[in-house]
Amino acid sequence: MLSLDLDGRLPPGPGARLAAHLATCDACARLAGALGTAWARLDALPTPLAAPDDFAAILARADQRPTGWRGVLGGWAPMRLGATVLAACLVAGSGAGIALGSAAFGPGRHADPLELAALAEGFGDLPFGSPAGGLARALTVGVEVRE
Amino acid sequence: MREAELVAAALAGDRAAWRALYLAHKDFVYRVAVRFLGHPDDARDLTQDVFAQLLAEPKRYRPTAQFRTWLYRVVANRCLNERAKVRNARRVDDASELRAIPDAGGTPEERLGRAQEQARVRAAIAGLPERQRLAVVLARFEELSYEEIAQALETTVSSVESLLFRGRENLARALAPD
Ligand SMILES: [Zn+2]
Numbered sequence: 261m262l263s264l265d266l267d268g269r270l271p272p273g274p275g276a277r278l279a280a281h282l283a284t285c286d287a288c289a290r291l292a293g294a295l296g297t298a299w300a301r302l303d304a305l306p307t308p309l310a311a312p313d314d315f316a317a318i319l320a321r322a323d324q325r326p327t328g329w330r331g332v333l334g335g336w337a338p339m340r341l342g343a344t345v346l347a348a349c350l351v352a353g354s355g356a357g358i359a360l361g362s363a364a365f366g367p368g369r370h371a372d373p374l375e376l377a378a379l380a381e382g383f384g385d386l387p388f389g390s391p392a393g394g395l396a397r398a399l400t401v402g403v404e405v406r407e
Numbered sequence: 408m409r410e411a412e413l414v415a416a417a418l419a420g421d422r423a424a425w426r427a428l429y430l431a432h433k434d435f436v437y438r439v440a441v442r443f444l445g446h447p448d449d450a451r452d453l454t455q456d457v458f459a460q461l462l463a464e465p466k467r468y469r470p471t472a473q474f475r476t477w478l479y480r481v482v483a484n485r486c487l488n489e490r491a492k493v494r495n496a497r498r499v500d501d502a503s504e505l506r507a508i509p510d511a512g513g514t515p516e517e518r519l520g521r522a523q524e525q526a527r528v529r530a531a532i533a534g535l536p537e538r539q540r541l542a543v544v545l546a547r548f549e550e551l552s553y554e555e556i557a558q559a560l561e562t563t564v565s566s567v568e569s570l571l572f573r574g575r576e577n578l579a580r581a582l583a584p585d
Contacts, residue, residue: 265433297579299547302532304525310452319462322459325463325464373411
């Protein structure tokens with residue numbers, strides 16, 4: 261639930277209830293802070309450089325693969341290269357825009373037991389700040405690393 | 408030319424169209440691979456392999472899916488397979504991390520501090536289970552939506568929510584002050 265909130269995916273109702281809970285529960289507020297800080301610290305990594313242009317090597321590799329690409333790539337058309345590359349640049353630009361803009365509110369599903377616990381806590385099914393039942397468990401006890 | 412037309416041309420055997428698709432998408436593939444694998448050389452190799460696979464097996468592309476979605480899937484598969492291959496062959500070593508730091512000014516102490524922070528963040532990412540790590544890389548650095556990550560990992564949106572929640576928890580634990 262906190263993770264969804266950090267990604268802006270909580271609908272207004274649950275989002276407001278979570279915010280109200282965080283204002284009164286130190287343990288959950290601490291966890292929310294730790295999750296947010298860790299996420300922000302990933303900014304320390306530099307952006308990788310652009311990939312080198314390895315198209316020639318890729319053609320050679322594709323050629324070595326069992327299925328081969330010769331039949332597929334029969335229509336070598338050098339004169340169209342300029343126009344196609346230009347089109348690719350336009351596509352890359354709009355593609356990035358689509359990728360960045362496509363996040364939408366999903367249904368409020370809570371697959372993780374911890375998220376369910378937090379939801380119950382937030383909705384008053386468990387006492388607020390209950391150290392055994394709340395998200396605080398994730399910091400104080402820790403949850404298994406699993407997939 | 409719209410991407411759909413470019414893809415159609417590529418599938419029909421237009422090498423220039425393939426090259427255009429490659430130039431449009433190679434940096435995405437490379438960035439994901441660098442951050443997932445942690446090594447530029449491995450990432451370059453993986454990038455070549457991804458596009459070689461697309462070129463060699465275009466018939467596996469389903470025209471109903473966006474090219475980008477198809478690419479996400481191939482990249483995710485290759486990352487997860489590659490990781491299994493190199494897992495025990497290489498370790499993130501601190502010396503190589505330090506060499507990778509750009510010399511961006513500041514006092515030697517500040518540069519060392521940045522280098523140490525980068526090494527710590529890299530190690531935290533490297534310590535995540537693979538599917539969590541890939542979900543984190545795609546969400547945090549490539550800003551893919553949960554839906555796009557679900558398509559890449561061939562799973563559900565709620566499973567992506569779970570991967571990202573646990574990924575954040577594990578990062579917070581790994582990056583917590585001692
Ligand atoms: Zn609480």
